[in-house]
Amino acid sequence: MATCPPYPTSPSGPVGGAPRHAHWWQRRWVRYGAPAALLALSGLVILALVREQTGTEGFLVGLGLAVLPVPLLMAAFRWLDRVEPGPWRNLLFAFAWGACAAALIAIVANSFATHWIATATADPSGADTLGATVIAPVVEESAKATALLLVFVFRRRDFTGIVDGVVIAGVTATGFAFTENILYLGTAFGTDQLSGEPGLPSVTAATFFVRIVMSPFAHPLFTVMAGIGFGMSALLADHQRVRRALLPPAGLLLAMGMHAMWNGSASFGGYGFLAVYAAFMLPAFGLLTWLVVWTRQRELRTVREELPAYAAAGWLSPAEPYALGSMRARRLARDHARRHAGRAAARAVAQYEAYATSLAFLRRRGRRGRAGADFVPREQELLWELWRRRDVAGPALDHAARRTAPPVRVAPPPWPLHGAYGPPYQVYRQPSAHRPYGPAAPYPAHNPYRS
Structure with a gap:
């Protein structure tokens, strides 16, 4: 049976350290600076x-209206990702890719394809319809899915399951829809300005109702399929x-x-659009x-099922697997840490929860x-x-477990700790002398997370 030192190996050693003689393209400033520069340029x-097509006034109106659904959609996807939160840099990259790179690819490719169809066919009037129902879905979904591919390949550790795919896809599509809505709403406002009719700008209001009120989830819904x-x-x-x-x-x-069906519903008339919306879009959503x-x-059930092996081996307290498998207990633990040791302690507890969840998922895969x-x-x-x-995290999680469940004893996991799977999927035991369990200990008087 493999043995383990009383303390885990520091990642500053061979576990998590970067190679000493990395190539220039592996340097941190290249890996982060080059994508940021390309996204900024495309932005x-x-x-x-967009400003050229809408005008300055139309751009500002479109921007003010298009931003309204973004916080709600981002909050929804972040809520889905709370069990094992992904790094913020992945979400920022996904949103920036959708709003800048994917939108740029879509505008250029769609305009070129529509122009080519109009000049190459005998019926130029059908170019817009064909472009919207055939070209746009292929181009736009491929451009948005590129963000998924990049995260999947270069951030594979952060991409572990369906929820990660849904979140990255949804955030990318939210960014894309944000830019597209600026264009559509700004163009609609310009149309109302040219009409010169007093009163409510009807085209802008209709566009706002369809794109912001009725279907803010349309682009995320399509791209989530790829996710x-x-x-x-x-x-x-x-x-x-x-x-x-x-x-x-x-x-x-x-x-x-799905994107082609949604775009094609506009050619069916008002009743056809509503029929597709009611019979297809809402049920799919x-x-x-x-x-x-x-x-x-x-995912929460996976945490509750996998972590008892580490509790039995001495790495976690008996109550932690239950607390880490309950979103309510997690929240209580963070609140408890914040009240007793400040915001830095609450952040430490949140990080502890995320690392423990990753550990549970890693063991399930093993x-x-x-x-x-x-x-x-890993x-x-x-x-x-x-x-x-x-x-810092132990007392907070033990407190949360006592608040949300009766006392928990370490139950044998539904599989042997050693032998059945062979190394490396056995659990190394942590000597109990290094962390006595029992009643939750108070916060140390001098801990590195006290603010």
Whole structure:
């Protein structure tokens, strides 16, 4: 049986450290600076294009109206991601990609394709309809799905399942819809200005009602199909290469089909549009909402099922697996830490919860044969992060567990701790002398997280 030192290995050593002689493209300023510069450049270009089409006044009106649904959508996707929160940099990248790069690709490609269709066909009047129902869904969904592909490839550690795919896809599509809404609303305002009719700007009001009130979730709903495909691919083992390769394109094709149906409904007239909206869009939105909420609950159940092995081995207290598997208990733990030790302690508890969740997901993948060769270093890295925060997070989580459930004793996990799966999927035991369990200890008088 493998043994473990009384304390986890620091990630500053071989676990989490960067190579000493990294290539220039592996340097931190290159990995973050180059994408940021490209996104900023594409943002300036898309800003100039949208302003040219809408005018300054139309751009400002469109911007003010288009921003309204963004906080609600971002809050919804962030709520879905609360079980294992992804880094903010991934969400910022996804939103910026959708609002800048994907929108720029869509505007240029759609304009070129529509112009080519109009000049190459005998009936130029149908170019706009064909472009909206065929070209736009392919171009826009491919551009948005590129953000998913980039996060999936270069931030693979942060992309572990369906919820991650849904969140990244939804945030990317929210950014794309934000830029597109500025264009549509600004153009509608310009049309009202040219008509010169007094009173309420009717075209702007109608566009606002359709795009902001009725269907703010349209673009996220389409792109989430591709996100589900990437998320399901992330759940498969390495040897299931064919299925892993086919799921993302299948999700992308479904996103394109839904987008094409939505765009094509405008050509059916007002009643056709409402029929598609009521018979297809609303049920699809409801089904997707149920799916992601169910997946979120399943993630919490995974935490409750996997972490008792680490409690039995001495890494966690007996009450922590339950507390970490309950969103209410997690919130109570953060509030308790904030009241007794300040905001820095609450942040430490939130980080502890995130690392423990990642540890549970890692063990689940290992038991199911889906863990990679970095299972042991990643497990040690996560245990080290938990160990650093144990003095602050332990009392808070024990307090939350007492508030939300009766006393918990460590029950044997539904699988052997050692032997059945062989190394590296056994749990290394933490000597109990290094962390006595029992009543929750008070916060230390001098802890690094006290604000």
